[in-house]
Amino acid sequence: MKDIFRPSFHFTPPANWMNDPNGLVFFDGEYHLFYQYHPHSTVWGPMHWGHAVSTDLVHWQHLPIALYPDEQGMIFSGSAVVDVNNTAGFGKNALVVIFTYNKDYKESQNLACSTDRGRTWTKYAGNPVIPHPAHVRDFRDPKVFWHEDHWVMALAAGDSILFFTSPDLKHWEQSGSFGSGFGSTTGVWEMPDLFKLPLGKDGESRWVLIVGVGNGGPAGGSGTQYFIGYFNGKKFISENHRDTILWTDHGSDYYAPQSWSNEPDGRRIMLGWMSNWQYAREVPSDGWRGMFSVPSELSLKQTEHGIRLIQQPIRELQSLRAEHRHWQAETIQPEVNLLKAFQGQALEIVTEFQVSKDVKSFGFRVRVGVDEHTAIRYSVEDETLNLDRTRSGEVTFHDAFAGVHSAKLTPVNHVIRLHIFVDSSSVEVFANGGLVVLTDCIFPSPQSNGLELFAEGGQVIVNSLDVYRLNSAKFQVVT
């Protein structure tokens, strides 16, 4: 069978099962990407760390498996740092990964290091560096970074994030905790990330704490929330009320994201696993399962509701742009499809709509075929952006899959902006400059390549529209 759902520009494992991104670090000209990997099956199992490298975050080289499970347990998620000052004694500029061993639901934190640009890895003989605490079931996913004069670890533990500090990556002391009733608390907390971003141009900044929630996400199942606040080197303090829930993504398929450390341009770039624990094991598979979102660059914006996270697709993706059409100041009437001539499985759409009361809803249908499409629809009356995959293709493999995923989106100066990526089995929508994001997997027939721009209940003006066919990214296996 042809591999019809294999994306052309999103990262997938060469074969078998993948979940969370792990150990994202830039070192010596390469972006490293590790991932939760089960190399013997298309469903989750004893976790390894798969490994790939890239010089531009677009084209990837698959490298041999970096970490194998052993008698101490499976290799669960974690992060990576460059030990510039050789604090751990593994060597100057050693790459160090900090991961969770999981054995019979006992979880501990551990190190492995590499002094050959990440090509071979040695587990630290003194593991664990943080042993499993008695009677605690969830204690995992360490995110480590250097802060002023010490290492900091954010660790997920049940309904909260714990913070630890260390001078040398080997000796850790707990310095604080956050959670227990803040934000979304309907599922186990997993995969924290913590980083500082500038706010405006006056030297102000805030810290962002990213937290995966295992259940009760905005589209059901797992989802990713974030908190905005302060970090004093020891603990995080939210600047919002405990009832405030901020979702990183309002679609169904953006989980366990992580950001790159040591990024050479000082950008904060993050990518997530495009799936959902509700049905991850059941999505159509042809010898592989699991893919990652496009990487996005993060920033903060002051809005009337408070400070919000902004996600924008990284500029490197523009190198994939091929055939292009541009329109401006077009009036879209119901039943007329401006994009009839434009077909494709891998597309990028950048557009700006002028919103008025003349129209009820408008948007795009992508991957259109016989009885099949995925709709990206803005509803003017209730100011919501909807991603509707009820008729997107294969949807019956799990009850929770078919659905419409929505987010509140207010026009800015009467304008709605959409930046959309479509691939063989996904749709990502970045709205109003990345203030609202919706990420969904879809499984359409390979013949469903149509594209429609629609207006319902009146006409809408498109201020500008750019549609690009995208070339495939290169994925090369190095053995």
Ligand code: FRU
């Ligand atoms: C998140 C997660 C992590 C864990 C890993 C196991 O998706 O559940 O908490 O480390 O997956 O594969």
